Amino acid sequence: MHTLNHLFRKLFNSQQSGLVIVILIIGVVLSFFAGFHVDHLTGQKINNFINAYTLMQTGTDASFFAIMAIGMTLVVISGGIDLSVGSIYALSGIAMAMFLRSAGALSPVATVTIGLSISLGVGLLCGLINGVMITGLKVHPFIITLGTMWVFRGIAFVASKAESILVPDALTSVAKADFLGLAIYPVPMLIMLAVTALGALYLAGTVMGRHIYAVGGNAEASRYAGLRVNRILVGVYVVSGLTAGIAAFVGSSYYGSASCADATGYELYVIAAAVVGGASLSGGRGSAPSAMLGAILIVLIRQSIRTLHLDQNYEWIIIGCAIIVAVVFDRLNARLTAKRLLTESARARSEEREA
Amino acid sequence: MENIHPIIRFEGIGKRFPGVQALRGVNLEIRRGTCHALIGENGAGKSTLGKILAGLYQPDEGRLILDGRAVGFRSPRDAFLAGIGIVHQELAFCENLSVAENLCLGSLPAKRGFICRRSMKAMAEQTLAVIDASLNVETVMAELSMGQQQLVQIAGALAGGARIIVFDEPTSSLSQVEARRLFKLVKSLPARGITSIYISHRLEEIFELCDNITVLRDGCVVATKQASAVSEKELAAMMIGRSLDAYYPRRTTGSGGKTELLRVKNLSSPGKFSSISFSVNAGEIVGLAGLVGSGRTEVALALFGLDQQASGDVLINADKTLITSPGEAMRHRIGLVPEDRKRCGLILSMNARENISLAILEKTATFGWVRRKKENELAQTYFDRLRVCAPHVNALAASLSGGNQQKLVVARWLAADCRLLIMDEPTRGVDVGAKAEIHGIIDHMARSESGILLISSELPEVINLSDRVLVMRNGRLAGELPRKQASQGAILKLMAGVAA
Ligand SMILES: Nc1ncnc2c1ncn2[C@@H]1O[C@H](COP(=O)(O)OP(=O)(O)OP(=O)(O)O)[C@@H](O)[C@H]1O
Ligand SMILES: [Mg+2]
Numbered sequence: 027m028h029t030l031n032h033l034f035r036k037l038f039n040s041q042q043s044g045l046v047i048v049i050l051i052i053g054v055v056l057s058f059f060a061g062f063h064v065d066h067l068t069g070q071k072i073n074n075f076i077n078a079y080t081l082m083q084t085g086t087d088a089s090f091f092a093i094m095a096i097g098m099t100l101v102v103i104s105g106g107i108d109l110s111v112g113s114i115y116a117l118s119g120i121a122m123a124m125f126l127r128s129a130g131a132l133s134p135v136a137t138v139t140i141g142l143s144i145s146l147g148v149g150l151l152c153g154l155i156n157g158v159m160i161t162g163l164k165v166h167p168f169i170i171t172l173g174t175m176w177v178f179r180g181i182a183f184v185a186s187k188a189e190s191i192l193v194p195d196a197l198t199s200v201a202k203a204d205f206l207g208l209a210i211y212p213v214p215m216l217i218m219l220a221v222t223a224l225g226a227l228y229l230a231g232t233v234m235g236r237h238i239y240a241v242g243g244n245a246e247a248s249r250y251a252g253l254r255v256n257r258i259l260v261g262v263y264v265v266s267g268l269t270a271g272i273a274a275f276v277g278s279s280y281y282g283s284a285s286c287a288d289a290t291g292y293e294l295y296v297i298a299a300a301v302v303g304g305a306s307l308s309g310g311r312g313s314a315p316s317a318m319l320g321a322i323l324i325v326l327i328r329q330s331i332r333t334l335h336l337d338q339n340y341e342w343i344i345i346g347c348a349i350i351v352a353v354v355f356d357r358l359n360a361r362l363t364a365k366r367l368l369t370e371s372a373r374a375r376s377e378e379r380e381a
Numbered sequence: 382m383e384n385i386h387p388i389i390r391f392e393g394i395g396k397r398f399p400g401v402q403a404l405r406g407v408n409l410e411i412r413r414g415t416c417h418a419l420i421g422e423n424g425a426g427k428s429t430l431g432k433i434l435a436g437l438y439q440p441d442e443g444r445l446i447l448d449g450r451a452v453g454f455r456s457p458r459d460a461f462l463a464g465i466g467i468v469h470q471e472l473a474f475c476e477n478l479s480v481a482e483n484l485c486l487g488s489l490p491a492k493r494g495f496i497c498r499r500s501m502k503a504m505a506e507q508t509l510a511v512i513d514a515s516l517n518v519e520t521v522m523a524e525l526s527m528g529q530q531q532l533v534q535i536a537g538a539l540a541g542g543a544r545i546i547v548f549d550e551p552t553s554s555l556s557q558v559e560a561r562r563l564f565k566l567v568k569s570l571p572a573r574g575i576t577s578i579y580i581s582h583r584l585e586e587i588f589e590l591c592d593n594i595t596v597l598r599d600g601c602v603v604a605t606k607q608a609s610a611v612s613e614k615e616l617a618a619m620m621i622g623r624s625l626d627a628y629y630p631r632r633t634t635g636s637g638g639k640t641e642l643l644r645v646k647n648l649s650s651p652g653k654f655s656s657i658s659f660s661v662n663a664g665e666i667v668g669l670a671g672l673v674g675s676g677r678t679e680v681a682l683a684l685f686g687l688d689q690q691a692s693g694d695v696l697i698n699a700d701k702t703l704i705t706s707p708g709e710a711m712r713h714r715i716g717l718v719p720e721d722r723k724r725c726g727l728i729l730s731m732n733a734r735e736n737i738s739l740a741i742l743e744k745t746a747t748f749g750w751v752r753r754k755k756e757n758e759l760a761q762t763y764f765d766r767l768r769v770c771a772p773h774v775n776a777l778a779a780s781l782s783g784g785n786q787q788k789l790v791v792a793r794w795l796a797a798d799c800r801l802l803i804m805d806e807p808t809r810g811v812d813v814g815a816k817a818e819i820h821g822i823i824d825h826m827a828r829s830e831s832g833i834l835l836i837s838s839e840l841p842e843v844i845n846l847s848d849r850v851l852v853m854r855n856g857r858l859a860g861e862l863p864r865k866q867a868s869q870g871a872i873l874k875l876m877a878g879v880a881a
Contacts, residue, residue, distance in 0.1 A: 233746045240739055243728035250687070250725045251740045251793065252711040310730035 041304050044359050045319040048352075052326050060333045075333050082210055084329045085322075086280070089214035090273045092321035094292065095299035096225035097153075097269030099317040100262040102300050103229070105242040105309025106160070106167035108263060111270040112292035113178035114152040118145040118274035119284030120182040123191035134196035141197050142275055149271020150264055152178055157260030167263075175293065182286035190285035193278050201279035214276050218318065221272065225314030238262060242309030298345075299324055302352045323352065386449060388413040388545065388576050389434070394443035396429055396600075398780065400772040403429040404600040407443070411545075411578060411593075414571045418587045418608070419580045421597035421620050422812040423784030424770030427580045428470055430597070431547040434578070435467040436460030466538025468531060470549040470580075470783045470810065474522045481505035481518040484537050508540035509533070512566055526673050528559030535566065539575075546570070547578045550783065552586060553810045556673035556838050557873065564590060582784070582812050583839070584613045596620055621814040639663075641699060642801050642832040643715075645684070648693035653679040654856035657693070661801060661832040666823065668847030669836045670872050676856040677836045678720050681803045684834075685717040686710045697801075711740065716799035718791055718807050720836075726790035729779040733771055734760040736778050736789045740797040763792035766822070767815050784810045795822055802826065803834045808842065820846060840869050854878050 053075075060074035074080070094111050101108045122145040126137060156174055160167045202211045229235040237258050240248045249255050278284040303320030305312025327348045331341050387410035394407040404426045411417045419427045432438045434445065436454030444451045447463060454460040457467075474483050481501050482489075490500040505518040514532045522530065531551060538546050548567070552560045567590050570577050579591055587594060588608055596603040596619045603619050640663040649655040654676035661667050671677045683691035686704040695702055697713050704710045707717070719725035728736055737760040738745075745755050757774070764774045767788040771781050778789060787810050794802060804823070808816045823833055823846060837843050843850055850867040852859045852875035860875045 231751055232749050233743050233751055234749060236735065236739075236742060236751060239731060239735075240728050243730035244724075247719075247725050247728050248739075250685075250707060250717065250719050252707040253739075254706075254708055306730075310728070 041356060041359060042313070042316050042319060044356065045303070045316060045323060049319065049323055049326060052323075052330060056326075056330050056333055075329075078208070078210055080329070080333065082212075084325055085215045086211070087329075088322045088325040089218040090277050090289075091292065091295050091299050091325060092218045092318040093221045093273040093276070094266075094269050094296045095303070095317040095321045096221050096314050097262075097266035098296045098300045099225065099303065099305050099312045099314055100229070100238055101167070101266045102297070102305040102307060103242045103309060103312040104238050104259055104262045105245065106259065106262065107171065107297065107307070108156065108167065108266045109171040109293045109297075110152065110156060110175040110178055111266060111296055112289040113175045113182070114149050114267050114270035115274040115277065115289035115292060116284075116286050117152060117178045117182040118148040118271040119278040119288050120186045120191065120286055121145065121148045122275065123193045123278060123284040124185065126194055126197075127191060132194075132196075134199070137194050137196040138200055141193070141279070145275035145278070146268060146271040149267040149269070149274065151267070152270070153264040153267020154260065156267065157263030160263065161256040161259050179286060179290075186284075186286045188286055190283050192283045195282075197275075197279035198282045201276050211280070214280055217272065217276055221269065222314050222318040225317075229312075229314055234258070234261065239310055242311075244310075295324060296321075298349050302349060302356070304356050320352075324349070386413070387411055387446075388448060390446040391430070392444045392446060394430070394433060394440045394445070396426075396433065396438060396440050400776070401780075402600055404433075404440070407597075407600070407602055409595055409602060409605065411576060413576055414574055415592040416567060416571065416577045416579055416590050418591035418594040419578060419597060420582070420584070420587065420594060420616065421603075422768075422770065422814060423788070423810075424782040425597040425620075425812075426600040427597055428549055428782060429600075431467060431549050431578065431580060434460065434545070435465055435547055437467075461541055461543075464542055464544035465547070466535075466541060466543030466545070467547040468534050468538065468549060468551050470553070474530060474534075476523040477521065479519050479521055480509075480516055480525070480533055483522055483533060484508050484518070484540070508536050511539050512536050526559075527554035528556065528562075528673060531555065531559075531563070535563075543575065545576045545578065547580070549580045550582065550810050551579075552581065552583060554673075554806075556671075557840065557876070558672055560586070560838075582810065582816075584616055584813075588613070598622060617813050620812065640830075642697065643684075643834075644694075644696040644699075646694040646696070648680065648683060648691060648695065650679060650683055650688050650691040653688070653690075654683075654853070657853075657858050659851055659858065659861070661834055663800075663830045663832055664827050665848045666827050666833040666835055666846050668843035668850040668867070669834060669853065670838075670840065670843050670850055671853035671859075671876055673838065675853040675876070677853050678805055679856075680853070681717060681720075681805050681834070681836060684710070684803060685715060711797070711799075714798070714800035716740070716794040716797050716802045718794045718802070718804040720805040720809075722787055722790050722809075726793075727778050727786055730777070732775045732777050733764060733769060733781070733789055734774045737763055737792045737796055740793050744798075759796055760792075763796050767792055767818055784812055784815070787811050788815060791819055795819075795826075799831060801832045801834070803836070805836045806838065807835070808837070808839070840872055843867075844869065844872070852876055 056075045057073055062071045062073055065072050098108060098111065122141045125144050126141055129140065132140065152174070156171055159165065159170045201213050203213050204210065205212050229238070237253050240253060241255050241258050245255055277288065299321035300312060300317045301307060302323055303313065303316030305317065324345065327345055328341065331338065331344060389411045391407050391409040394404055396404040407430060419430065421427055429438060433440050436457045436459050439455070452463060454463070475486065484505045485501050490497045490504060502518055509516055509518065512532060512535060514536060516529060551563055555563060564586065567577055567579065579587065581587055591608050593605060594608050594611065594616065595605040596616060598620060642661050642663050644660040646658050648657040657680055669677050679688065682688050684695065684704070686706045686709050689705070695704060702713065704713065734757065738756045742751060742756065745752055760774050769785050769788050771785060778786060791807050808819055811819065827833055835843060835846060844867050847867065848864050850862045850872060852862070852872055854876060859878065862871055
């Protein structure tokens with residue numbers, strides 16, 4: 027028990043363990059109230075929530091948000107915001123699908139390589155445009171990305187003539203690879219975990235990551251400490267665009283098509299995920315694993331409306347309230363933990379002194 | 382009768398912050414119409430005591446007795462209404478608003494919900510007249526010097542009918558001349574029946590202004606003495622709990638090496654300073670004195686690549702270089718301890734370790750990865766050497782006392798291993814013990830062939846540390862004094878522009 031506790035503490039900080047606990051509680055409550063249905067093939071009684079299909083659907087949904095939420099977390103830590111991620115997703119997906127359609131038949135490996143490079147490349151380029159405009163024109167990121175949100179989606183719309191474009195099967199067979207033939211498709215979730223791990227390592231372990239926190243905390247002081255503030259800021263928007271590109275690649279491939287209306291409104295979910303995960307919109311605070319948990323929490327709340335057969339019309343209200351409650355609780359929890367930690371360390375120190 | 386009863390009595394005041402007992406069982410009486418000094422090391426609890434009196438913090442235990450009645454202030458407004466004003470260590474203003482708007486913020490004169498500009502202006506001018514300050518009340522706060530901002534704050538407190546004013550390190554950001562003006566004002570307060578509580582790390586000004594002195598250490602009152610009955614040395618010993626050899630030890634050696642680290646020729650920046658020429662040799666400490674606003678800080682910023690308008694020649698190690706960014710300056714191993722720690726120095730949302738290591742992080746990293754062990758050791762070293770008073774090296778910078786925050790900024794640049802370190806008011810708000818330590822480190826750096834350009838408004842600091850003193854006046858170099866001739870009088874004359 028003790029080692030388990032220790033492991034838990036090592037894996038998640040207190041704020042994250044709060045999120046994990048909330049997610050588990052919602053999971054338990056959901057499986058309790060979800061009711062059962064009878065599988066017509068096997069005749070078994072199956073929980074409406076705890077079943078492979080629903081869990082996987084929820085996890086897959088969360089993956090796309092979470093991947094983008096990692097990029098968004100970087101942006102939010104730097105003190106900015108990126109409203110264009112949904113549009114970058116759509117544009118990357120469309121660009122990839124259109125190019126592959128015009129390229130005709132290719133080997134599967136070539137298809138995947140080209141598809142991946144195009145979607146990531148377009149995402150990266152869009153992020154670069156955002157970042158360069160924000161730092162070069164010295165306009166607030168809210169305004170720039172609000173503008174590019176429409177521009178990028180507009181380009182996707184014009185380019186695709188508002189058609190939905192199919193992507194080659196080679197991509198789908200990768201993104202929707204079946205796990206042991208059990209009709210379980212773990213690839214999006216694995217990519218989510220990989221992106222989260224990379225994001226966490228980047229933020230906690232690298233000099234660049236530390237610099238993002240510094241710039242978000244006090245840009246002027248960071249400049250005085252010799253940090254290249256503009257370069258750091260361009261970097262976070264590039265990463266944000268890149269994660270949108272990754273999400274677009276996985277998403278379009280998984281569902282087999284891309285359309286200019288894909289991911290409409292995702293930016294708000296993604297921002298919400300980062301903030302529910304404890305990122306501070308005034309900059310300087312946030313973490314990648316928390317953002318992933320935030321995305322899972324939001325998707326879970328959305329899922330519970332379906333599973334519990336609540337009136338779909340209340341979805342926005344419930345999600346809105348849940349986000350506010352989550353953030354308020356998080357701040358409370360953070361304050362309490364800070365208090366506890368400080369008291370503990372002070373006690374340890376005074377004991378040390380006496381000894 | 383009136384004068385016998387204390388105007389304020391603190392009875393067993395205790396205050397806890399997460400992990401820190403900032404005050405414990407503080408008993409203190411402040412006599413009516415006196416100037417009472419509060420001194421102590423950084424983090425001793427001086428500001429906290431002042432803030433409790435001003436209603437910013439509520440004590441966890443104990444009572445506050447004002448005029449014989451127990452009072453409990455729930456907000457700064459309560460305290461203000463009871464006649465208590467405070468001049469903060471970190472000046473707090475709406476920088477984007479005008480002087481008039483700031484002065485009248487609590488009670489903006491309005492007609493039918495619209496601000497009446499004319500009466501606001503009149504009100505503000507009246508307020509400033511109380512302390513004979515002449516300022517254009519329509520100036521935006523951000524454009525004023527620190528000293529002027531402080532005057533506005535004092536005027537505001539006095540006009541609000543304050544009977545007690547808490548000054549929390551008021552001179553830490555003032556020039557000598559501005560400080561003298563403040564002293565005159567503080568000295569005039571008893572005659573108006575106003576009691577002042579004066580917090581400062583500068584003992585000489587405390588002896589000049591105060592009647593009684595209370596020493597705090599680790600949140601406890603060590604002693605309350607009459608100013609006429611103690612010496613600086615005794616006070617310093619009481620504050621740090623051990624005796625300090627010399628309050629301002631004068632550097633013994635230091636002729637300065639021969640290799641030239643920096644030569645500046647005709648450095649100018651429109652509207653800030655013009656034709657500045659000087660040099661700094663390896664192993665030399667060069668003092669830069671001058672009034673606030675004389676352009677000292679601006680020269681420092683230009684040398685550190687933070688002034689795009691600057692023109693002229695800068696030679697580093699005899700190479701002609703034009704530094705255009707701090708990053709470039711750091712590649713030439715130039716560092717700058719900035720003057721304004723809140724705006725340009727600290728990252729409040731980060732902890733002490735991260736603040737200390739910020740400038741050197743990139744250099745100590747391997748392939749972009751932070752070496753945590755190395756970082757920890759480095760931060761801990763300077764954290765201990767400068768005696769930062771905080772629960773541990775991972776404590777949030779925002780929770781540290783003013784002087785301890787300053788230590789973090791100084792530590793960052795001491796750790797950065799600079800060849801030429803420009804220090805702009807490095808010991809502002811730092812206690813005597815840590816000040817001696819910082820002076821020691823500066824001295825050590827000079828001995829190991831680094832060059833130091835030291836800007837300070839504290840003349841004894843400049844005089845005792847510097848091998849040469851440059852004096853600036855109105856954006857120009859007014860003169861250069863070798864160590865032997867750098868006396869307080871000579872520097873002051875150059876600063877003020879009186880023929881020597
Ligand atoms: N808001 C806060 N949160 C947590 N700790 C605090 C807070 N304010 C003060 N402290 C702690 O309380 C102690 C006393 O702080 P205080 O600001 O009163 O010191 P001080 O005597 O004014 O020091 P200085 O000379 O540096 O201004 C310090 O250890 C400080 O870290
Ligand atoms: Mg203080």
